[in-house]
Amino acid sequence: MSNTNDYYSKPSERRESRSPRRTLYRPLTFFLIIVAIIFTMSVFFKVEKIDVSGNSKYSKEQIISASGIHTGDNLFFINRIGAGSRVVVKLPYIDSVKITRSLPNRVTITVEESKAVACISSGDELWSVSSTGKFLSKLSDKDAELLPQIKGLSASGAQVGEQISVSEDDKPKLDYLLDILYQVQARSLVDKVANINVSDIAKASFEYDDRFVVILGENNNTEYKFGKLLSAVSQLKADDAGTLELSDSNKVTFRPN
Numbered sequence: 001m002s003n004t005n006d007y008y009s010k011p012s013e014r015r016e017s018r019s020p021r022r023t024l025y026r027p028l029t030f031f032l033i034i035v036a037i038i039f040t041m042s043v044f045f046k047v048e049k050i051d052v053s054g055n056s057k058y059s060k061e062q063i064i065s066a067s068g069i070h071t072g073d074n075l076f077f078i079n080r081i082g083a084g085s086r087v088v089v090k091l092p093y094i095d096s097v098k099i100t101r102s103l104p105n106r107v108t109i110t111v112e113e114s115k116a117v118a119c120i121s122s123g124d125e126l127w128s129v130s131s132t133g134k135f136l137s138k139l140s141d142k143d144a145e146l147l148p149q150i151k152g153l154s155a156s157g158a159q160v161g162e163q164i165s166v167s168e169d170d171k172p173k174l175d176y177l178l179d180i181l182y183q184v185q186a187r188s189l190v191d192k193v194a195n196i197n198v199s200d201i202a203k204a205s206f207e208y209d210d211r212f213v214v215i216l217g218e219n220n221n222t223e224y225k226f227g228k229l230l231s232a233v234s235q236l237k238a239d240d241a242g243t244l245e246l247s248d249s250n251k252v253t254f255r256p257n
Contacts, residue, residue: 045075048105055111057093063109066090067099075101087111092161095132117185118196120150122158131185133164133178148190148206152199153177173198176219180204183226203247209233211240217247228252 048071052060067083084097087109098110116128116136126144128136135158139147153173155164166174177198184193194207204216212233216225225246232244232252242256 045104047071047073047075047078047107049107051106051108053108053110054113057113058091058111062091063087063094063111067097067109069099069107069109075103075105075107078107083109089161092134092136095130095134115185115190116147117181117190118148118150119144120153120155120164122155125158127155127158129164129181131178131181133174133181135160135162135164148184148193148196150177151195151197172219173201176201176204176222179219179222180206180216183222187226187230208244211242213243215243215245215247217245217249221249225249 047069050064050069050071052063055063066087068086069078069083078099078101080099080101084099087097088094093114094111095114096112100108100110102108114130114132114134114136117131119126119128119139121127122135126139126141128139128143128147129150130136135155137160138158153166153170155166157165164174177196180196180198184190184196189208192209194210196204196206198204202218204219206214206216208214208229214229216222228246228249229244229252232254236254240254240256242254245253245255
């Protein structure tokens, strides 16, 4: 007489015998799917159109060439960080780059161009610099008069596209200067600011609107101080002139001439 337990054990044994095959098929299937996806991406998603926006100093062709991106490149295999870095290095009037991909075949390169916000001396030369401290171009004395001049800090080894380089002792001055330049550009004050003086960073100052000497004081709350400055100027009369003291960031003290 057959054993009932033996009878019911046979299907289980058959299922166990198939288990190793299933274990083998699963990674193989997954691998084939990945291969198929990669193949599809490499064959069907080719760059056919490259758009450029935000440019005025450089042509579309110059920016595309600097990026190293070409039509026919695979859309998904483009190194966007590397391409953006190449543009910034090769084209000194570019401050930042953003590269986006759009299916099925479009790449867009959006650039933010550097703007001259001040001039600084380097040896016997005058150079325009951006708000990030990048050297842009050598200036004549006449052209330098159109920009705020930086005093109390001298750079060395100026080259187009390079950052301002100073001695270790002057780095606190440079840090403060860049904070000031950022505010000057962000608030569109290039035409109103003159003679930015960081010779003493405890008493950093500049001239404003040909009427005021602005004393910022130490390097703290620079953005807030600029906001207070503009608010104070808006409340003064058109013929008021004198000194605006912002060393205490909580208030503005006006001392008329």
